[in-house]
Amino acid sequence: MFTPATESFIKQAREIQEDELQRFYGRVSKHLLQSPKEGGEVVDSLQRLHLIVSATKYVRTLPPDFSKKLQTLLCSPSCPEQFQILSSAILRESLPLSLHSLSSELSQDSRTLSYMASVILSQAGSKEDLLPLCQHLLKSLDSRQPRGSGYQTHTSYSLQDLQLLSKLANTQHPVNLVSRKLADWLRYASVHQGASMSSGGIFHQSQNTSGKEQPALMIEVDGAVAGDFFTVLCVGQSYTEDQWMNMYTFSMIRKWLLTYDAEGTSNTESDDRSEVDSSVMSMVSATSSSSRLLPPKERLREKAFEYCHRLIEQSDRKALKRTDAELQKACLVESVAIMDIICSEDASYVYRAFPCIKALYGRLSADLGSARALLPIAQFYLNHSEMAAVDSEAVFCHLFSRFPAELFNEPMLAFEFVQFCLRNVTVLQDKVAIYRHSFPNLLKFLAWNSPGLISEYVELLPSLLAPETAIELLHTLLDLPCLAAALDLQHRSACYPVQDRAVWDQQGSKITASLDAFRQPSYRGLFLYILRPESGTGDTIDRLNTLHKALEGMVESPRVVHCAQIVPVLLHVYFNTVTKMADEKLISQFLMVLLERSSLLYNIKNFSTEVQRVFSMHLQTLCKLHPPLIVDQYKELLDFASTTTSIYSKEHFYTHVVWVIGEYLSVAFDPRCTVELITSFFEGLEAVLFEITQVRQSANPPTYSPHLLTVLMTALAKLASRSQDLIPRASLLLSKMRSFARSGPVTACFSEEDSEEIITRAHELINLLKLPNVAQFVLAPSARGESPRWHRDTNTGLPQRMRAISGLLHNQSSFLPA
């Protein structure tokens, strides 16, 4: 592991002085001149040199002749591989650039070429730099000469870099050439086992042959003799070169098909145009018998299709080794994806593909272990089921109702599932009804792994919003940490059986208490609700409080805390999206939810504060959008505003509620706003202000912030200015503020400036209320329609206006009517 010794190595490598480094180059140079093939010392110094050049992010420049020596080492096939690797690594990380000199002496030996290519690729700055390499590769691909020694040719890289080639070359020729080779490798690799290396070239005896020396046939992963052409799921003692190429080809065919099929097929310079007219052939391509005559791209498609078909069949066999079983799953994913690409390019393949895919789905749907293989199948259905007139509802039902509920704790599946949703979000939103209804299920992935998936869900959330389920979604988001806690308990409960009490108790007494609650029948309904798979069974439950208490033991669990941290982000996304689509009725309902839930939140540290902050911000937005809201929900608002205890648990939100009341409760916004209504709100707020500003010897110091006081006072003044009978009462209350602010407990608690501000504000308001008509103008809500003039904006303009008026009153009191 990472030790101080390792750290010091890195430091030394970074801080080596230039002269010492030059001496080191010299030493290594000399070593290389001597026989490079012996001496662990040479290897050692090269390894140290590699560390020196790679440990720092600032590039080191080698002396040119030294660089040349390394290049020579790299380019000679007779050099031991270790030297080639080290030279390649050192040249990659340092200057001067070797790519041009290497490009001019490209080797025929495949291993050497591979290491040279890695340097060229890493140093290439433009397409032109790669041209020599690509041309060399193309030439070697075209030639019939056997390449390489021993095992493998590693021309796999050539297959990818030929993609680069075709961007440089303007003809279809390279693409067609490669496509032809790929098709041959895929389909026509030998089915016999290669010469076994250990026995020096003696073929194994096959059981069925008598006397004749015949190479044995390849075997399937379950031990049976291979029945058809060679694929990556065929096993043998050793492999021939074309079989290795078969494996390499399949490994990169998907990328190849994606890159080349995406480009247009028309090209006037192609040599192969004369062979066949592609427009005619595409109609005939449904049958494979005429495949010899197909143009190279179409032929490759055909061969790839057959290969995938065979792989899907081979994946049904029960593999003897675990690596093979895992490979089968990977092959399934790849094959279905390739078939999907082929069908998108050529719709005639859909009819051939669907029976196979449908059968595969039938085989896999019952097995949760194959869940990851079902995602490409679902993608296939999404892309092609309409064309084939196949019903895909069952597939999506299975996907959205089972996977999230039972596999929420698998990080890879969760990621792939969410990526699937993101990729297809428009189609899912419009055409797959169960997608939106399954949001409780879909959120389980997020609840379990909040930090890992939050960025995806920020994008996904708008698609889950529908007017019918908007309120339920809001409640679900607010209870997301509860969901996280419940999932955690469900997971632990499954892992540790009740009988194993010792393990159970080890988890800590708090968690144990919650675990016990999870298992109790009386709480069953609550947990079933929170863990529900589909929406539509009710916006929320009555006994939410009970659920929160039952889950109290989990409030410090890291998973729950992580989840709580992302909820405000989601709420912002939610409100930003929903305000665009919501009608008045829905907005009213939102207000209800905000008021209700502000005190009904899972008790995680800071969670309540953060959520309230979001609520406050969006309360203002909602009211601005639809001011009659205040009158619509006046009962609940009045209740909320008149409850003094609200201050102590949710001061920030309460302050905003009071502000909103003062701002929007007016006839200007809603004709239904009567004098009685204004009076009842006034009385409610008056009572609260009175209660919190009692000046008694035994009174407790204020636990709220001064801001609350100023907002309350201003709101009261605003209401009074709209119903002028209330002005005397307002004035009376405000006049008490001075003595309150000067009282002992208050001066101890609030700062000097804050106390002054309270007194000044009270004074200004009293003065303002002496002139009711002026007050009405000053304290009136801002005009509809934004204009960026600060003196008109209510928030910023009001203090200024009031000061101005106060000033006027002071200076020119004799000129104004009494």
Next chain:
Amino acid sequence: MVVCFLIHTVGALSPCESRVLYSRVFGVEEEDEELSGELEPEKRRLARKERLGVVARQVRSAVCLSREASGSVCVEAVLGEEAVALGEAECGVLSLGRGEPFAGPSVALWLGVQAMAFTMVCQPHENLLLAEGTLRNLTRHCLEELRLLGTGSEVLLKSDRVDAMLQRLLPHGQLLFLNNRFAQNLDKELSSYMSK
């Protein structure tokens, strides 16, 4: 195709840092071509190193958060217990957006083994099942050949071994569909390389 492979630390140093012990970038960063043609080689290399640092730090936070959430206790395994260490390793995946830090969007697959992480950054739409298998295979080889559970510094000084592994198991960043026999053949070659 795999964009890069990293071995880096998680946990030993200060909260934000992750020391990259081995890194290998594959292929050409195609989408960067308009930019990279104008930059000098030094700046290109510097940018590349910094990008790798960004990935390492992001994976480090992901590993730490994942370990915190699962509450798993790290049992220190020693040399010889590589299979145990691998069995207890956490696996995870996170997506890297456009420009964060590579030009195109990519997916970082990670395996956290005690105080180290092995990260493989793939292009989007890669076969993640195959990538996961390959990553585990590579990690197993690294743990064994570089003696990472011990106190030595082979990871720095014997990095050619990792290059040899990558040459066979992930040639130029290409993920391979290896059945047990192909894998065995490659393992045999690797052991003959290591024994020299």
